[in-house]
Amino acid sequence: MIKDIPIIAEQAQQPRRTNPLAHVFDELMNFARSRSLFMLHYCTGCGAIELPPAMTSRFDMERLGIQPMVTPRQADILLVTGYVSIKTLKRIILTYEQMGSPKHVIGICSCTVNGGMYWQSYATAKKLDEYLPVDLYIAGCMPRPEAVISGLQKLIDNIKHGKSDNWKDYYQRYDHYLGNQQHLFGNNWQTPTDVIGEAREYGLFGPQTLGQHTELLESVQKPLQPLEMKL
Numbered sequence: 232m233i234k235d236i237p238i239i240a241e242q243a244q245q246p247r248r249t250n251p252l253a254h255v256f257d258e259l260m261n262f263a264r265s266r267s268l269f270m271l272h273y274c275t276g277c278g279a280i281e282l283p284p285a286m287t288s289r290f291d292m293e294r295l296g297i298q299p300m301v302t303p304r305q306a307d308i309l310l311v312t313g314y315v316s317i318k319t320l321k322r323i324i325l326t327y328e329q330m331g332s333p334k335h336v337i338g339i340c341s342c343t344v345n346g347g348m349y350w351q352s353y354a355t356a357k358k359l360d361e362y363l364p365v366d367l368y369i370a371g372c373m374p375r376p377e378a379v380i381s382g383l384q385k386l387i388d389n390i391k392h393g394k395s396d397n398w399k400d401y402y403q404r405y406d407h408y409l410g411n412q413q414h415l416f417g418n419n420w421q422t423p424t425d426v427i428g429e430a431r432e433y434g435l436f437g438p439q440t441l442g443q444h445t446e447l448l449e450s451v452q453k454p455l456q457p458l459e460m461k462l
């Protein structure tokens with residue numbers, strides 16, 4: 232039974248880089264990336280209403296180098312704007328896994344931190360960071376546009392200084408995240424993305440990438456079928 236499999240919560244160790252020149256290029260790339268970010272805003276809850284003022288002329292997030300993007304393939308930031316129902320969380324995970332790395336998740340609103348006013352709801356996922364690696368939370372019910380802009384500036388600073396590497400954690404501890412997803416969605420949960428293959432590709436395959444939850448996934452995984460169109 233899925234409930235009998237423990238979820239390992241220990242943080243993975245970051246590998247150390249020894250070539251001093253690598254850091255020069257890292258800093259240059261981090262600076263460039265921090266000034267050119269595409270943001271996919273996944274409007275799940277009421278906090279989304281603060282995004283139009285944050286994007287438009289008064290607060291104008293484009294002056295920070297951040298531009299809205301409508302597809303996950305080109306997006307660098309996934310902005311989750313409020314409470315997340317269990318059904319919606321599945322779509323958020325599918326969206327996140329389609330984004331290219333490096334990628335960053337921001338949880339807006341108290342509902343993404345701890346469930347907020349839906350803390351007792353049977354249909355709501357309470358802590359977003361149990362299912363995806365969250366880089367930054369902007370708390371409040373709902374946070375004002377100033378808080379959204381301030382949170383985005385904090386993310387830019389973190390990217391610039393190479394401190395926003397939480398996306399690596401999804402590959403290094405995939406078994407942990409998958410375990411939490413299976414607890415919520417059931418044993419048959421699967422996504423079209425080969426996360427383990429990507430972990431190998433990025434050189435992030437670690438001792439906690441595989442575990443009992445990935446074994447369970449491999450035992451139930453079926454080839455994905457094209458969706459049937461019904462009018």
Ligand code: SF4
Nearest residue numbers: 276277313340342372
């Ligand atoms: S924190 Fe408040 S404003 Fe934000 S999604 Fe939850 S209930 Fe809505």
